[in-house]
Amino acid sequence: MPRLLLLLFALAVPATALAQSSAQAPSSxxxxxxxxxxxxxxxQPADAPPVVMYTTAWxxxxxxxxxxxxxxxxxxxxxxxxxxxDAHAEFKRLGGRGVPLILVGDEKxxxxxELAFESLLVRATRAR
Numbered sequence: 001m002p003r004l005l006l007l008l009f010a011l012a013v014p015a016t017a018l019a020q021s022s023a024q025a026p027s028s029x030x031x032x033x034x035x036x037x038x039x040x041x042x043x044q045p046a047d048a049p050p051v052v053m054y055t056t057a058w059x060x061x062x063x064x065x066x067x068x069x070x071x072x073x074x075x076x077x078x079x080x081x082x083x084x085x086d087a088h089a090e091f092k093r094l095g096g097r098g099v100p101l102i103l104v105g106d107e108k109x110x111x112x113x114e115l116a117f118e119s120l121l122v123r124a125t126r127a128r
């Protein structure tokens with residue numbers, strides 16, 4: 001039982017707040033082709049809405065999201081809120097309080113867990 005509570009707590013804890021340091025470009029689009037001879041674990045549906053992620057370079061949950069997107073072939077656009085004033089303003093306008101803030105179409109997710117993201121992607125794709 002304590003392990004289940006720990007897991008639930010870890011999934012519910014939002015990513016940390018803003019800090020002062022980053023080495024990443026302000027925003028970038030990512031699409032990861034599968035390595036020759038192998039396919040990603042899961043491929044983003046062709047009709048899936050766009051994925052946008054507001055991040056910082058130092059954020060461990062942002063790194064987990066990037067790794068998941070790469071592994072599953074999820075195309076996304078990333079905005080570093082410490083490198084771009086426009087990205088930071090949009091992050092605040094969206095109600096962002098911690099990173100990552102992930103948008104899939106009109107759906108919004110604070111923090112990151114693989115299960116929650118996949119559920120969000122399915123919901124957002126069905127809503128299209």
